[in-house]
Amino acid sequence: MKIEIEKTIRDIPHYPRAMKYGGDNGLIRLASNENPFPPSTNILNAILDTIYSITRYPGSEIELKELIAEKYRLTYEQVVLGNGSDEIIEMVLKAARLKGKDRVIITEPAFAYYSIAAQVYGYDMVKVPLKDMMTDLARIKEAIDERTRIIFLNNPLNPTGTIFKERDFKVFLDGIPPDVIVAVDEAYAEFAEDKDFPYSMRFIDEYPVLVLRTLSKAYALAGLRIGYCLGEASLISFLERTRQPFSINSIAIAAAKAALNDRDFLWFVLENNRKGKEFYYRALEDLSLDYVPTEANFILVKIGKDAELITRRLFEEGILVRWMGAYNLPDYIRVTIGRMDENKSFIETLTKIIKA
Ligand SMILES: Cc1ncc(COP(=O)(O)O)c(C=O)c1O
Numbered sequence: 581m582k583i584e585i586e587k588t589i590r591d592i593p594h595y596p597r598a599m600k601y602g603g604d605n606g607l608i609r610l611a612s613n614e615n616p617f618p619p620s621t622n623i624l625n626a627i628l629d630t631i632y633s634i635t636r637y638p639g640s641e642i643e644l645k646e647l648i649a650e651k652y653r654l655t656y657e658q659v660v661l662g663n664g665s666d667e668i669i670e671m672v673l674k675a676a677r678l679k680g681k682d683r684v685i686i687t688e689p690a691f692a693y694y695s696i697a698a699q700v701y702g703y704d705m706v707k708v709p710l711k712d713m714m715t716d717l718a719r720i721k722e723a724i725d726e727r728t729r730i731i732f733l734n735n736p737l738n739p740t741g742t743i744f745k746e747r748d749f750k751v752f753l754d755g756i757p758p759d760v761i762v763a764v765d766e767a768y769a770e771f772a773e774d775k776d777f778p779y780s781m782r783f784i785d786e787y788p789v790l791v792l793r794t795l796s797k798a799y800a801l802a803g804l805r806i807g808y809c810l811g812e813a814s815l816i817s818f819l820e821r822t823r824q825p826f827s828i829n830s831i832a833i834a835a836a837k838a839a840l841n842d843r844d845f846l847w848f849v850l851e852n853n854r855k856g857k858e859f860y861y862r863a864l865e866d867l868s869l870d871y872v873p874t875e876a877n878f879i880l881v882k883i884g885k886d887a888e889l890i891t892r893r894l895f896e897e898g899i900l901v902r903w904m905g906a907y908n909l910p911d912y913i914r915v916t917i918g919r920m921d922e923n924k925s926f927i928e929t930l931t932k933i934i935k936a
Contacts, residue, residue: 588699588702589699589700591699592696592699592700593692593696595692595693595696596692596906606898607898607899607900608898608899608900608918608922608925608926609900609916609918610899610900610901610915610916610918610922610926611900611901611902611914611916612802612902612916613738613768613797613876613877613878613914613916614796614797614800614802614916615796615797615798615799615800615802615849615877616852616916616918616919616922617800617845617848617849617852617919618800619800619801619835620838620839620842620844620845622838622839622841622842622845623800623801623835623838623839623842623845625838626834626835626837626838627831627834627835627838629834630830630831630833630834630835631831633830634829634830634831636830637826638826638828638829638830638833639830639833641661641828641833642656643837644661644833644836644837644840645659645661645808647837647840647841648808648810648840651840652781652810654781654784654810655813657813657816657817658784658810658811658812658813658816659808659809659810659816660808660809660811660816660819660820660823661806661807661808661809661828661833662806662807662808662809662823662827662828663805663806663807663824663827663828663832664794664796664805664806664807665765665767665792665793665794665796665807665809666693666697666805666807667805667807667823667827668792668807668808668809668819669693669694669697669732669763669765669792670697670700670701670822671809671819671820671822671823672730672761672763672790672809672819673697673698673700673701673703673730674701674822675815675818675819675821675822676729676730676761677701677729678729678759680726680727681726681727681728681729681759682702682703682704682727682729683703683704683705683706683725683727683728683729684698684703684704684705684706684728684729684730684731684732685705685706685707685708685720685723685724685728685730685731685732686698686705686706686707686708686731686732687707687708687709687710687715687716687720687733687734687737688707688708688709688710688908689710689739689904689907689908689909690707690732690734690737690738691734691738691765691767692906694732695707698730703729703730704727706723706728708720708723710737710740713740713742713872713880714737714740714742714743714744715733715734715735715737715742715744717744717748717749717751717752718752720733720752721752721755721756724756724757724760728757728760729759729760729761730760730761730762730763731756731760731761731762731763732763732765733762733763733764733765734764734765734766734767735749735764735765735766735769735777735778735780736766736768736769736771736772736777736874736875736876738767738768738876738878739878739880739902739904739907739909739912739914740872740874740880741768741872741873741874741875741876741878741879741880742872742873742874742875743772743774743777743875744778745774745776745777745778746776746777746778746779747776749764749778749780749783750783753783753786753787753789756787756788758788759788760788761788761789761790761815762787762788762789762790763789763790763792764778764780764789764790764791764792765792766780766791766792766793767792767793767794767796767797767807768797768798768875768876768877769793770797770798770799770846770850771797771798771850771853771875771876771877772875772876773854773875774875777875781810784810784811784812785812788812788815789811790809790810790811790815790816790819791809791810791811792807792808792809793807793808793809793810794806794807794808795807795808795835795836795839795840797877798846798849798850798877799836799839799840799846800839800845800849801832801835801836801839804829804831804832804835804836805828805832806828806832806833806835806836852917852919852920853877853917855920856917856918856919856920856923857874857879857917859920859923859924859927860879860915860917860923860927861873863923863927864879864881867927867930867931867934869881869882869883870882877916877917878914878915878916878917879914879915879917880904880909880912880913880914881912881913881914881915882911882912883911883912883913884911885910885911887903887904887905887910887911887912887913888903888905888910890913890930890933890934891903891913893933894926894929894930894933897929897933899925899926899929901913901914901915901916901926902914902915
C-alpha cells in the first residue's frame with residue numbers, strides 16, 4: 581500500500597531520539613543535557629500522593645500557573661503550560677498562523693525541533709549563522725522581511741552554551757515589527773551565571789516576546805514532560821486555545837509544583853553544575869582541547885576530525901555524548917555536565933581513547 585504524503589512532511593528529518601538507550605541501563609548518559617540526579621523526596625511524595633487520581637482527567641492547572649506567575653511577579657493569565665517546551669514551540673507556531681506571514685527565523689545551528697515543528701506547520705525557514713559561536717542578533721534582525729512571523733531565539737544557546745546579554749536583547753527588540761513574535765527559549769536559563777543574562781520577562785508587555793522555560797533540565801523532570809511560557813496575557817490566551825485539552829498529565833502537574841517549591845534541590849543541582857563545569861574546563865585544558873565556555877549544563881568541545889569516531893568509542897565504553905555532525909559542527913562533541921563521578925569517567929575514558 582502506498583499512501584501519498586505531502587513533500588513538506590516527507591522532507592522532515594527524524595528527531596534524534598536516544599530511545600534505544602533510554603532507561604536505567606548502566607550507560608553514562610551525557611548526550612541530552614538531562615539532570616543527572618534522581619528526583620528529590622519532595623517530588624517523589626507529590627507523585628505518590630497523585631497516583632490514585634490517575635483514573636480522572638488532570639485537574640486544575642491554576643495553582644501551578646499561580647506558583648509560576650508569583651515567581652516572576654506576573655499573573656496566572658500570563659502563563660501557559662505545555663507538554664515540555666516542545667509543545668509550546670508547537671503552540672506558538674499554531675497560534676501565530678497568518679496569511680502571507682509564513683517565515684520563521686532561527687540560528688544555524690539551533691535546537692532541532694524548531695525546524696521540524698516549523699515544517700510540520702507549513703512555515704519556511706530562514707537560518708542565520710552564528711558569529712563566534714554566538715547568536716548574531718544584528719544579522720537576525722536584518723533577515724526580517726514582510727513574510728517573517730516568528731523568531732526563535734535560544735538563550736543560553738544549545739549547542740554552544742553561549743548567551744546574549746540583556747542590553748543586546750533590548751537593542752534587538754527595539755524596532756522589531758509588532759507582528760513578529762520573538763519566542764525566546766530559555767530551557768537552560770537556571771544554569772546561567774553571567775549577571776547580564778537577560779531577565780526577559782521584563783519585555784513581555786512592551787514587545788511581542790514569549791519566554792519559554794522547561795522543568796526538564798534544572799528541575800529534573802524531563803520524563804514527565806512539562807514546560808511553561810510567559811507572555812502578554814492576550815497572546816498567552818491565544819496559545820492556550822491551540823492546546824490539546826489535557827496535554828499535561830496530573831502527575832506532571834503535581835511534580836512541577838513540588839519541584840518549583842524545592843529550592844534546596846535546585847541549589848544542589850546548580851552547585852553540582854558549577855563544580856562540574858570547573859572540572860571539565862581544567863581537564864579539557866590539560867588535554868589541550870578547545871571548548872566553548874558555557875552558561876548551560878553542557879559543553880561544546882572541539883575534538884577534531886575524529887570527533888564522530890571518538891563518540892563511537894566512548895559509546896563502546898558505555899558513555900553517551902552527542903557528536904555534532906547533525907548541527908553542522910562535525911569536529912565537535914557536546915557533553916552534558918553530569919554528576920562528578922560521571923564527569924570523571926568521561927574524562928578518563930576520553931583521555932584513554934585520545935592517547936591510545
Ligand atoms: C533549547 C531547547 N529547547 C527545548 C528543549 C526541549 O525541552 P522540553 O523537554 O521542555 O520539551 C530542549 C531539550 O533538549 C532544548 O535543548
